[in-house]
Amino acid sequence: MKVAVMGAGAVGCYFGAQLARAGHEVVLIGRPAHVEAIMRDGLHFESAGCDGYIRLNASTAPDAVSGADLVLFCVKSADTEEAGRQMLPHLASRCAIWSLQNGVDNADRLQEVLGRPVTPAVVYVAAEMAGAGHVLHHGRGELVIAPGDNNGELARLLTEASVPTTISDNVAGALWAKLILNCAYNALSAITQLPYGKLVSQPGVKDVIRDVVEECLGVANALGIVIPGDIWAAVEGIATTMAGQYSSTAQDLARGKRTEIDHLNGFVVDKAASVGLPTPVNRTLLTLVRLLETKAADGR
Numbered sequence: 001m002k003v004a005v006m007g008a009g010a011v012g013c014y015f016g017a018q019l020a021r022a023g024h025e026v027v028l029i030g031r032p033a034h035v036e037a038i039m040r041d042g043l044h045f046e047s048a049g050c051d052g053y054i055r056l057n058a059s060t061a062p063d064a065v066s067g068a069d070l071v072l073f074c075v076k077s078a079d080t081e082e083a084g085r086q087m088l089p090h091l092a093s094r095c096a097i098w099s100l101q102n103g104v105d106n107a108d109r110l111q112e113v114l115g116r117p118v119t120p121a122v123v124y125v126a127a128e129m130a131g132a133g134h135v136l137h138h139g140r141g142e143l144v145i146a147p148g149d150n151n152g153e154l155a156r157l158l159t160e161a162s163v164p165t166t167i168s169d170n171v172a173g174a175l176w177a178k179l180i181l182n183c184a185y186n187a188l189s190a191i192t193q194l195p196y197g198k199l200v201s202q203p204g205v206k207d208v209i210r211d212v213v214e215e216c217l218g219v220a221n222a223l224g225i226v227i228p229g230d231i232w233a234a235v236e237g238i239a240t241t242m243a244g245q246y247s248s249t250a251q252d253l254a255r256g257k258r259t260e261i262d263h264l265n266g267f268v269v270d271k272a273a274s275v276g277l278p279t280p281v282n283r284t285l286l287t288l289v290r291l292l293e294t295k296a297a298d299g300r
């Protein structure tokens, strides 16, 4: 299978590496610093029990999606439209496009730009870029996708490539379940620059998390979204299974990058307003992260 990864960051490099290791032809499309390092040395891939270099293709040019059977779309939520527009003229008609992004509306927004179906994928992985062309994997690495043309066969190929991929007929609920985890942890970890284990051990934090989750569940319920599984167990599980992890929002803030907060707590606050529900705790976290973004942008 020929796979193009749009957005050679933590998620794109992790999943691209797994597919390349399984023998698929992978090209990573990303920024010059990563692309240069990967073309020179290979992708530096660090994970439990594995630290080495993987040879694969990398390019800064969006036309590298040409001829791909599958595009894994892995840019941050704010970059969805622009990256979509860049690859649009080069997509083969048979190519499947999967959005591996947090937030619940990226696949719909990308579909709007491309004018063709995009499969939303819920991503459970903890990864970060530790330097140019260097992906550091902290754990997990599975996908939940929506049904779609050929998705059964693609899910089988990914699962064989050590990317366990399941198809859900309630992917909207699965995306919301992940959104709720992000709303619960990302902003708190970002504001305090603490990892999840330390965070929840501080007085009052579990109460704030409970308030955030209750607000999110109220909004989901008002929108008719059915959250699969035991969401409270999933929320609690993050602090134990990813105790040492800093949220992607914390990492973005620490690097002076724009965060995805508008697509996380901000999305819930907007949806709540549309159904007339108050979300004071989500709104407070959203505002605090936005203030920190502004402070970082001002350089003080």
Ligand SMILES: NC(=O)C1=CN([C@@H]2O[C@H](COP(=O)(O)OP(=O)(O)OC[C@H]3O[C@@H](n4cnc5c(N)ncnc54)[C@H](OP(=O)(O)O)[C@@H]3O)[C@@H](O)[C@H]2O)C=CC1
Pocket (backbone or CB within 6 Å): 006, 007, 008, 009, 010, 011, 012, 029, 030, 031, 074, 075, 076, 077, 079, 082, 083, 086, 100, 101, 102, 103, 123, 124, 125, 126, 127, 128, 129, 248, 260
């Ligand atoms: N990291 C994680 O553990 C997890 C992340 N996610 C989600 O996955 C998605 C991707 O996250 P992550 O991999 O961490 O993000 P990263 O910022 O590490 O990776 C995205 C990369 O894509 C690059 N990029 C953006 N636009 C373009 C473009 N038009 N052409 C080429 N490259 C581009 C970015 O460059 P630049 O920074 O210069 O814009 C960046 O290097 C997000 O929605 C995130 O929330 C989900 C689960 C876990």
Ligand SMILES: CC(C)(CO)C(=O)C(=O)O
Pocket (backbone or CB within 6 Å): 102, 125, 126, 181, 182, 185, 186, 238, 242, 245, 246, 247, 248, 249
């Ligand atoms: C699940 C979680 C919270 C793991 O870090 C994540 O998706 C993120 O950091 O954005």
